């Protein structure tokens with residue numbers, strides 16, 4: 101069996117959970133960022149979380165969340181991992197990890213070699229790293245833009261914690277990305293959609309099959 105673990109991010113409907121489970125993805129992501137076309141309400145997220153089978157890790161994606169938002173979500177929605185996709189400092193990552201008792205995956209945007217130091221810094225406070233493309237300066241979303249970075253920048257790089265590769269991955273390029281970077285975990289959002297915010301079950305199946313080789 102392949103050791104590659106796949107995260108499908110931005111699930112909004114019960115049939116998305118079915119597709120993720122059928123494709124044997126390891127993680128399902130729920131987006132708590134109102135500007136995203138994939139944003140879910142707390143009620144929606146609760147239903148999706150409760151419909152997730154044991155074995156599918158439920159990841160809550162937040163962008164610079166304040167304590168009130170996290171408290172409101174976590175009071176209602178069972179989550180297994182917090183994904184921080186904003187400009188949270190290392191101190192804030194450590195604080196949220198301790199405060200909520202959940203593993204934290206910190207996203208770090210990469211565009212050039214100068215961005216790699218941040219991975220080392222966050223690798224000492226987070227439980228997992230998400231190595232994503234740095235968003236364009238004028239982007240509305242800090243992720244989920246379907247934008248890839250130059251994978252050669254991290255080829256063969258390792259950090260003290262597990263990590264996932266993200267950014268512009270698709271069923272057509274994920275295998276090459278894995279082979280080039282050595283990633284054992286991959287994350288996708290827009291690359292498995294038929295329209296912004298609408299997941300495509302067939303694309304999810306093709307993505308996971310390609311990732312797992």
Ligand SMILES: O=C(O)c1ccccc1N[C@@H]1O[C@H](COP(=O)(O)O)[C@@H](O)[C@H]1O
Nearest residue numbers: 109136243244246266267268288289290
């Ligand atoms: O998916 C979103 O809408 C989103 C919003 C805000 C921050 C991050 C978001 N998604 C994450 O971005 C990466 C890459 O996405 P894509 O595959 O390039 O579309 C992925 O890690 C998502 O978890």
